[in-house]
Amino acid sequence: MTCIAMLGYGTVGSGVAELILKNKNRLRKNIKDELILSNVLVRNLEKHKESDNINILTKDIEDIFRGNVDIVVEAMGGVNPAYEYVKRALQLKKHVVTANKDLIAEHGGELLDIANKNGVVLRFEASVGGGIPILKSLSECLVGNNIKGIKAILNGTTNFILSKMSKENMSYEEALKLAQDMGFAEANPESDVMGYDAARKLSILSTMAFEEKVNWKNIKINGITDIDTVDFQYAQGEGFEIKLLAIGEYQDNSIYASVSPVMVRKNSTLGRIENEYNAILIDGDAVGDVVFTGKGAGMFPTASAVFSDIVDIIQNKKEKGILFDYNEASVDTLWRKENKWLLRVNTRNRVDAMAGLSELFPYCKIITKGMYGLEDEVAAFVKSENEAVLDRNIETLREKIDCNNIKKMMMLED
Amino acid sequence: MTCIAMLGYGTVGSGVAELILKNKNRLRKNIKDELILSNVLVRNLEKHKESDNINILTKDIEDIFRGNVDIVVEAMGGVNPAYEYVKRALQLKKHVVTANKDLIAEHGGELLDIANKNGVVLRFEASVGGGIPILKSLSECLVGNNIKGIKAILNGTTNFILSKMSKENMSYEEALKLAQDMGFAEANPESDVMGYDAARKLSILSTMAFEEKVNWKNIKINGITDIDTVDFQYAQGEGFEIKLLAIGEYQDNSIYASVSPVMVRKNSTLGRIENEYNAILIDGDAVGDVVFTGKGAGMFPTASAVFSDIVDIIQNKKEKGILFDYNEASVDTLWRKENKWLLRVNTRNRVDAMAGLSELFPYCKIITKGMYGLEDEVAAFVKSENEAVLDRNIETLREKIDCNNIKKMMMLED
Numbered sequence A, B: 001m002t003c004i005a006m007l008g009y010g011t012v013g014s015g016v017a018e019l020i021l022k023n024k025n026r027l028r029k030n031i032k033d034e035l036i037l038s039n040v041l042v043r044n045l046e047k048h049k050e051s052d053n054i055n056i057l058t059k060d061i062e063d064i065f066r067g068n069v070d071i072v073v074e075a076m077g078g079v080n081p082a083y084e085y086v087k088r089a090l091q092l093k094k095h096v097v098t099a100n101k102d103l104i105a106e107h108g109g110e111l112l113d114i115a116n117k118n119g120v121v122l123r124f125e126a127s128v129g130g131g132i133p134i135l136k137s138l139s140e141c142l143v144g145n146n147i148k149g150i151k152a153i154l155n156g157t158t159n160f161i162l163s164k165m166s167k168e169n170m171s172y173e174e175a176l177k178l179a180q181d182m183g184f185a186e187a188n189p190e191s192d193v194m195g196y197d198a199a200r201k202l203s204i205l206s207t208m209a210f211e212e213k214v215n216w217k218n219i220k221i222n223g224i225t226d227i228d229t230v231d232f233q234y235a236q237g238e239g240f241e242i243k244l245l246a247i248g249e250y251q252d253n254s255i256y257a258s259v260s261p262v263m264v265r266k267n268s269t270l271g272r273i274e275n276e277y278n279a280i281l282i283d284g285d286a287v288g289d290v291v292f293t294g295k296g297a298g299m300f301p302t303a304s305a306v307f308s309d310i311v312d313i314i315q316n317k318k319e320k321g322i323l324f325d326y327n328e329a330s331v332d333t334l335w336r337k338e339n340k341w342l343l344r345v346n347t348r349n350r351v352d353a354m355a356g357l358s359e360l361f362p363y364c365k366i367i368t369k370g371m372y373g374l375e376d377e378v379a380a381f382v383k384s385e386n387e388a389v390l391d392r393n394i395e396t397l398r399e400k401i402d403c404n405n406i407k408k409m410m411m412l413e414d
Helices: A011-022 A024-031 A061-066 A082-091 A101-117 A134-141 A156-167 A172-181 A196-210 A229-237 A299-315 A350-360 A387-400 B011-022 B024-030 B061-066 B082-091 B101-117 B134-141 B156-167 B172-181 B196-210 B229-237 B299-315 B350-360 B387-400
Strands: A002-007 A035-041 A071-074 A095-098 A147-153 A240-251 A254-265 A277-284 A288-295 A339-347 A364-367 A377-384 A403-412 B002-007 B035-041 B071-074 B095-098 B147-153 B240-251 B254-265 B277-284 B288-295 B339-347 B364-367 B377-384 B403-412
Touching: A002 A011, A002 A061, A002 A299, A011 A024, A011 A035, A011 A299, A024 A299, A035 A061, A061 A082, A071 A082, A071 A299, A082 A095, A082 A101, A095 A101, A095 A299, A101 A196, A134 A196, A134 A277, A134 A288, A134 B134, A134 B299, A147 A196, A156 A172, A156 A229, A156 A240, A156 A277, A196 A240, A196 A254, A229 A240, A229 A339, A240 A403, A299 B134, A339 A350, A339 A387, A350 A364, A350 A377, A350 A387, A377 A387, A387 A403, B002 B011, B002 B061, B002 B299, B011 B024, B011 B035, B011 B299, B035 B061, B061 B082, B071 B082, B071 B299, B082 B095, B082 B101, B095 B101, B095 B299, B101 B196, B134 B196, B134 B277, B134 B288, B147 B196, B156 B172, B156 B229, B156 B240, B156 B277, B196 B240, B196 B254, B229 B240, B229 B339, B240 B403, B339 B350, B339 B387, B350 B364, B350 B377, B350 B387, B377 B387, B387 B403
Parallel strands: A002 A035, A002 A071, A071 A095, A254 A403, B002 B035, B002 B071, B071 B095, B254 B403
Antiparallel strands: A147 A240, A147 A277, A240 A254, A277 A288, A288 B288, A339 A377, A339 A403, A364 A377, B147 B240, B147 B277, B240 B254, B277 B288, B339 B377, B339 B403, B364 B377
16 A cells, blocks of 8 residues: 655646546556555645545645655645655655656755655656656666757647747737636746746756756746747748747757747647647657657646656655756757858848848848838848857847847757 | 677667667666676577677577576567567566567567566567657556557558658559668568558557557558559548558447558648658547657667666566556457548449449548549548448448449548
8 A cells, every 4th residue: 555645736636636546446456556645735725625535635734744655746836835845755755756847947956866865766757748758758768878959849838829829820918818818828927938937847858868967047048928920920931830949959068958939840840739739859869859749738647647656656666766966067058050040130221231141141041021011120041050150140230230139030940 | 787688680689789888888877787798699600700799699599598697688570489489588587678569469468477477577668669668658657547549650661651652652662662672661561561560569559558458360450552642642632641550449348459541631640750750649538649759660769669678677677567468358340430431432333423422421522533533433532420331331332333342541530
């Protein structure tokens, strides 16, 4: 018999409770064990008074730690007080399963260390990609590979918004409003639309893939709040979509890590991922490209991943878990390979801008005003040997001509 | 230290040997173990006289069993003598890793049983989907799900042929020839093009997913040898592609299992899988649709999966492996849901055929002769409440009109 205590009884928590109940017989048959949900920590007992589980709910965290609990499931979200509770649970030699990307991105290394020292396991499959089995695949199934790169859509909310902007011609504000109405976006969407959520997930993913700690604060982060319908017109004119892409890639001796809106081919694997779906493309030196797609969030997809972590712990109780105490990686925020970029130069001096662009960039495809009718803009697809050179050229252009703003966006052709 | 013996030193075997060498340091660091390749069984020593591993090659299977071997990697392919060797290895309490779908589809249940009785593990991740981590994902990561259905492209050779027929307008014969020239198809391509290879993989996948033994001999199997360029014209006219699809799906109390050419939307997840790539879509009741894509064969993708099985065994030596001793499933070869189908009626009596079709099928979209110019054919997209009714209607039509052949193909709209 395995006793489970849960911290939090919101969407994820109640999903996990339901899966535990639903899989009772199957677990008994397949792994000869019984899962008992023995305690659930809630903030407000009153709110759950109709729940079937009312007799195991508690407001007192000490009830959780006092009990004879084997595994603590942390489903409260946010860094505090989750951090303190998880730390105490591990120190008390309880295994911990969490879906909390903020907590792992912030304190993963330290918590895994505490877990290892105490002979217990900390698992967090649900923290990246919801129900998509990506962390286990990375750490166990692709163990014979050197991972060369990751390209991923890790945030369902922003992918939903970008899909609606692209397919239904909505403005950013309209699409965000729809996402909020449909429950895909929070009332305060900052963490999603600014790219922080995706960056935390990329930090976890890259740290596991590259076996060096990729601190999420070192990742270059651009959200989608600056994307407008004209960006989509430029992209679509070339057969491209715009996606908020998380990229982790080995470049020489450092790891390029960024979250930003990127143009990808409409018909590419990532270009086709729509609405709330996530996708993760892993490039391993032995396996080649492997792609994982599915719902990156939601009650049951997330609960499915939490549940698999629980079963894993039961089946391998004595095994050491993931190691995460890697050295801090040297993180690079500039793309070092030759690439195409979209530049949008906001200026009243269109002729000078065109002259300047074509002088600075040997490959330069200028989009004429007539196409999308912006009076005060010159746009061009340019090629640059790397991002540092691109940025220098942008600076030169800025000095040369009278312009307000130059916006750049990467264009991935493969 | 873990001693590994290998049976076979062809493409897969040499890939595994290379990965073992390449990952030496990493394994020592991460799992504190050393892998030693101690023996390799080959048929012809002469052929490998230039090999770096010449000193550990042997023609005598007894050398393999005599040694102090922990894990036997079976990389010879085919059912015999692999079956006998694997059985003996398990009885001698050696763990076994194999990439051999024929062996597992034929004898998987018995061999897993022997493994369990002897306290060792039999693993076969590479037998389905090459380097794509699908079996572990199914059995461990999706353990909280009831699997409702599987739709998959499991054979890279046929997918390559169909891609070339569709995109480059090649005939079946031309595309097959190209596949053979490029090394994607064997000189004798029967097992691929007749659908047997995909059916064996579907049998393994379905048996694990549905926890009932889906015997591959009970699967409805149609290969791609009858597909012609006109099929592609009909499909493309509706925005569809043709894929050799392996489908396993719960229908009432039985499992529908088939491998056959199916029309899927050009822009759907499976419609976009091209050339030698494989894709597996799993529909779980908690997680929803999850899709896994990657190279389904080849030296290093396959070796990547074999290697992960080896590491898994080292890390969990004392664990029981997969259970496979399920009851024989009731396998259904008729699709029980309402669906659209393409019917191609080969007849000189076109007017009667059109009249018959429109009388028998309330939904009937007849493709007029002018479109693709076949003088002796009437084609139609029809809807039928299930496949049994469809087949009855086809019989009625056959009796009613003078026709040679009626060809049907399923059209999946979602």
